[in-house]
Amino acid sequence: MASELPLPLLALLFLVLLPPLCSSWRPADDDDASVSRSVFPMDGDVAWVVQVSDLHISAYIPERAADLALLGTALRAIRPHLLLVTGDITDAKNQQRTTSRQDEYEWVIYKKTIDTILGRGSIEKSRIFDIRGNHDTYGVPHRGGELDFFSTYSVNSQLKRLSTISSILLQGDRSYQFLGIDDTMSVGIRFPANLFGHPTDKRIEAVNSELKYWTNHSKTPVTKVIFGHFPMSFTTSSEKGQRYESVFARQSISAYLCGHLHAKVSKQLWRYHEVRTTEGHKSSFWEWELGDWKDSRLMRILAIDGGAVSFIDHTLKQALQTSILVTYPTDSRSMNMLESEKWSMRNDINVLVFSHQVIRNVSARVFDSHSEFKIVEEIPLQLVASSSVHRPLFHAKWNAENYRSPSPTRYWLQVFVLDSHGVKISSEQRPFSVEGKMAIPTSPWLNYLVFEVQWEDMYQLLMWSNMAFTIVLLCSPKLLYHFVSRSSSYQRWSVSVLSSPIQQRKTSFWLIWFLMEGTRSKPFWLCLVIYVLWLIEMPWFWGRATSENGEIAQMYLSGWSIPFYDGGLTGNKLSNPDVLVITLPFLYLVVAPVIVLIYGLFAEKSIAYLRRSRRIEYSVDLENMHAESVRLLPVAPRALLMKFPDKLVSMTIQFCGSWTRRALLLACLIIAAVHLKLCSKLMSAYGTVPVALSPPLTWMPLLLLGAAAYCTNVHAD
Structure with missing residues (x-):
């Protein structure tokens, strides 16, 4: 019989799980946290900046860089105080988008494009601030190595502003940081990953110290705006569990600008944060993600007017004609702050x-939605x-009490705006509240999922929920079977469950029987337990985590261990929870289904054995009854009837007994x-040979399924 795993195959399963020799460990150095400061003068108390994000300049899609000419044209009309480029400047993907690597040519294109924009005199180079994105x-x-092209070609x-924190101050009647x-x-x-x-x-x-610095050293009120590449939902906690949200709330920032998620993922990813500080006070700030330049050609104009922050987004599929940005009053749906003691009603409209x-001509109309x-x-x-030629601010007084x-x-x-060519342009209608x-x-739901769910915590929840389910799936039925099998009642109970009419079979009994039958094969159950324990603590696969010529690194459930050039390994795991894009599909789409299918194959085998024994008993009884009934018939009809029931019974049992197995085998395929699809993507990303020679990830699910299919083949016994 093939009811148990053959010894050679069992030995192979254990051998592929042997851990590799590991190098020595040491803790990783912390990142640089230096600050570069820049100060620019500002006329009055209204400032405006332009933000673009996720340019993804690609050597294979030249239109992305070519269309930046539209941005240059727009900048000539806007004349912003600052241009902020919030990450993912280059694409760093091959033409098939299957693997990633830095391409110096893409960075050369970026530098040339920025130089072309600067040549048109629309903005000073010192007022452009670009930061890295994950691409x-x-x-x-x-950082600073030969593959870090940002350190060579970025503005x-x-x-010489390569600090990880760029602090910029616009000084006028008020100060804007x-x-x-x-x-x-x-x-x-x-x-x-x-x-x-x-x-x-x-x-x-x-960051906390720098936000404090200008508050303490500015003679005028300071409005603070932070910009980065990653949304808060895709930003991890620090080693000690600190997060930016509490710092931003404590330092009373107005807004956080970011990119990263692209407009195709979702629309208008704006989030209002309310945070209770350690002092017990409640503070708040806005988070506004800007969609990508890559496919959507989006650009944002953001203004600060006497401390009030507002913005408008434009899609530059063609040259910017006229842009209207109401800087006060702000939109009550997405730009206001909660009423507070600091709020003061203003009797003016600024555009x-x-x-x-x-x-x-410029005019404003107020509408009553009631x-x-x-x-x-x-x-x-x-x-x-204004003394500035490029200050297109239009103003009017009104009685705010009326509203x-x-x-x-x-x-x-x-x-509503009328230009010198007689063209009329109007802004969107938007609600306002003079009381803030x-x-x-x-x-x-999609906006909430991608922008308001803290994915660092969600990864832990999804990962450990899956692992807890897997452990319970392995251990609970095994313990139950261990206690039940001590008495001789299990076989009788199992037969009674299978023999009872379908209408009388309770789902709970079927489920319990299914799980216990799946754990009866000790070698298989032991292999599954060892495999799951390996996935929790040991490396999944080995590959080139950095460049194509980089050192082979190990990926764990908790992240990557990256070799240093001196041969050591980092003491902490990098890229956690970034590995969720690898681990969650593998755990949910491969590991858990493999265990369930193996249980199903062994349960189907038990059913097949029961049916076979019943068929034998039925055939003996049928032959006795049939011989007696056809004894008086002529020879020819007697021979025909003797053969017909055997064929009918055989075909019926074979059909009824095989469709479940066929379904299970199809599910296995x-x-x-x-x-194999998941593995092929990892091979493209981290190297074919290292990933292919990583049995815990690549071969174990296939070996387990193949061995289970072989051992549960009743017809091979």
Whole structure:
């Protein structure tokens, strides 16, 4: 019989699980947390900046870089105080997008494109601030090395601003601080396990200190805006469990600007954070993700007007014509702050109008949504006199008391512009609240999932939920079978469950029987237990985690262990929870289904044995009865009837007894195909030979399924 695993195959399963020899371990050094400071003058108390993100300049898709000419044209009309490039400057992917590597040619294109924009005189080079994204660190073993092209071709590098924190102050009647944070990994893991921002305790403390610095050293009120590449939902905690949200709340920032998630993932990823500080006070700030330039050609204009922050996003599929940004009052759905003691009602309307044409007329209309959006008031706006030629600020006075309302969306504002060519342009209607009340709309489920779920915590929940389910699946039925099998009642109970009519069979009894039958094969159950324990603590596979010529590294459930050039290994695991894109599909789509299918194969085998024994008993009884009934018939009909029941019974039992097994074997083939697909992607990313020679990941699921299919083949006995 093949009811138990053959000894040679059992030996093979144990041999492939032998751990590799490991090098010595040592803790990794912390990242640099230095700060570069820049100060620029500002006219008045209104400032505006432009943000672009996720350029993904590619050697294989030249249109992305070529279309940056549209950004250059827009900058000539906008004349921003700053240009912020918030990460993923280059694509760092091959043409098939199966693997990642730094391409110097893409960085050369970026530098030439920025130089072309600067040549048009739309902005000074010193006012451009670019930071790394995860694509800009794919495969970079360490910063400052030969593969770290950001350190050579970025604007920040050319101006010697390679600190991980860029502090920028715009000084005028008020002070506006922009703080850029580079939270990319210190060791750039290759795609796909490079997805999260990784702040360190040093950097978080440095950010906290820098936000304090300008508050203490500025003679005017300071409005603070942070920009980075990673959303808060894709930013991990530090080694000591610190997070940025508490620092941002404690230092009363107004907004955090980011990119990373792209417009195709979801729309308008805006999040309002309310955080209770350690002092017990409640503070808040906005988080606004900007969609990508890569496919959507998005650009954001953000303005600060007397401390009030507002923005408008543009899709630059063609040259920017005219842009209207209402800087005050702000949109009550996405830009207001909660009412507080600091709130003061302002009796003015301010609008920035950016255009290549001369603006002849600007007016604003107020609508009442409670009266079918009838016009309540129309207000002409005048250009504010300024010493700066490029300050297109239009202003009007109004009586804000007229628009007090318990509803933050009762009154709506729309601005109309007429240029010198007679072209009329209008802004979108948007609600406002002169009292600063909020009307945050409900986020769609996809927006909530990708932007408001803390994926660091979600990974731990999903991972350990799966592991807990797997351990319970292995241990509980084994313990139950151990206690039940001590008495001689298990076989009788098993037969009674299978023999009872379908209507009387309870699902719980079937499930218990199914699980216990799956654990009856001791060698298989032991192999599964060892395999799961390996997946929890030991390396899954080995591959080139950084560059194509980098050292072979080990990937664990908790992250990567990356070799240093001196041959040691990092004491902590890098790229956690970034490995979720590898581990979760493997755990949920391969490991758990493999265990369930193995249980199913062994349970089906027990059913097949029961049916076989019943068929034998039935055949003996049938032959006795049939011989007696056909004894008086002629010879020819007697021979025919003797053969017919045997064929019918044989065909019926074979059909009824095989469809379940065929379904299980088909499911095994599907899981094997999914597994091989996952492995092929990892081979493309981290090297074919190292991943292929990593049995815990590549071969064990296939070996387990193949061995279970062989050992449960009743017809081979």
